[in-house]
Amino acid sequence: MxxxxxxxNPKRPHAADVFDRLVRKANELGWKLFADEASAQLIPSATVIGFDQFASTVDVLLPMGGDGTVLFCSKLLDESEIPILGINLGxxxxxxxxxxxxxxxxxxxxxAGTCIKETxxxxxxxxxxxxxxxxLNDAVIGFGGSSRIVTLDLAIDGAPATSYSCDGLIVCTPTGSTGHSLSTGGPILQPGCSAFGISVVCPHTLSNRPLVIPDSSTIEVTVQNSHKALLLSVDGQDVEELTTGDxxxxxxxxxxxxxxxxxxxxYFSVLRRKLHWRGSNL
Structure with a gap:
């Protein structure tokens, strides 16, 4: 079993109907369902467990909602090897x-064990x-309390790379390359790539280009000069404020x-639909 x-995310449209279908299919397959307290309101037959129990209790975790729900579940599982199968309610x-x-x-x-497994x-x-x-997505430095630009120094494996006058900087994984990084002109990295993407938010230069580096590298970002407190956020969650020298x-x-x-x-079918790739009209 x-x-x-x-x-x-029970606030998604038609969530109740989807849960009814989930329960019927799970019963047909002989699965035992576990849910957090809020989700269990729509799955009365599920065993209620705390968020901190999922990693040690389940074989597979089904986030049901949007990408934000998947990010939450990934954080919840932390370093465990429990796979995630995301179901979009929308x-x-x-x-x-x-x-x-x-x-x-x-x-x-x-x-049946025929799902594609991606690491x-x-x-x-x-x-x-x-x-x-x-x-899972990205680490972002920026978004302080004023509109003044800051200076950020970038080093790769201990070697100085460059210095940016900008509003902020994003380091993304391949998974996160279609998120915030994409809006800054960052590259799209296929999920199987062993790489990080580095892009700059509103750089004060015309020569700036995003970087793609091996994910075996150590990236260091130093706040060289800032007249405001910056914010470090990871996967959209605020971590702490940064000041000059950090x-x-x-x-x-x-x-x-x-x-x-x-x-x-x-993956590329999803890209075509989400990014509205249509090809040439000629």
């Missing part, structure tokens, strides 16, 4: 590879205070995140 965890996301219409087919594939790079971000955060170090975590996708899943 598979032990399946469910963490959901339009298809970058991380939630299963639409609500194809949920039952994806559950059949999971039960995703996770970054480890060390703040000046010593606080360590894991980033250094943020980013490396690859030894423990990646594991995702499952249906057998017919195509």
């Amino acid at each position: 598979k032990r399946i965890g469910v963490i959901a 339009s298809l996301g970058f991380l939630t590879g299963v639409s609500e219409d194809s949920m039952e087919a994806a559950m059949d594939a999971l039960d 995703r790079t996770v970054a480890q971000c060390v703040a000046p205070s010593g606080t360590i955060r894991r980033a 250094i943020v170090r980013i490396t690859r975590s030894e423990n990646p995140a594991i995702f499952l996708y249906p057998p017919d899943y195509s």
Whole structure:
């Protein structure tokens, strides 16, 4: 019997109907469902467990909602090897590879062991205070209390790379390359790439270009000059404020995140739909 965890965003449209379908299919497959207290309101037959129990209790975790729900679940599982199969309650996301219409087919594939398994790079971000955060998407430095630009020094493996006059800087994983980094002109990295992307927010230069470096590198960002307190955020969650002289170090975590996708899943198909790639009209 598979032990399946469910963490959901119950505010999504038609969530109740999708949960009813989930329960019926789980019963058909002989699965035992576990859910947090809020999600269990829509799954009365599920066993209620605390967030800190999922990593030691379930075989697979099903985030049901959007990409934000997947990020929350990834943080929840931390360094465990529990795979994630994201079910989107709405339009298809970058991380939630299963639409609500194809949920039952994806559950059949999971039960049959035919899902595609992807190992995703996770970054480890060390703040000046010593606080360590894991980033499935990105680490962002910027967004202080005024509009004045700051100076950030970038070093790769101890070697000075460059200095940026800018509003901020983003270090992303391949998974996060289609997030905030993309809006700054950063590169799209296929999830299997062993790389980090580095992009700058509003650089005060015309020659700036994003960087792609091996994820075996150690990235150091030093706040060289700032007239305001900057904010370090990881996967959209505020970590701490930064001031002049502070250094943020980013490396690859030894423990990646594991995702499952249906057998017919195509990353580039998702890109085409989400980014509205249409090709030439000529």
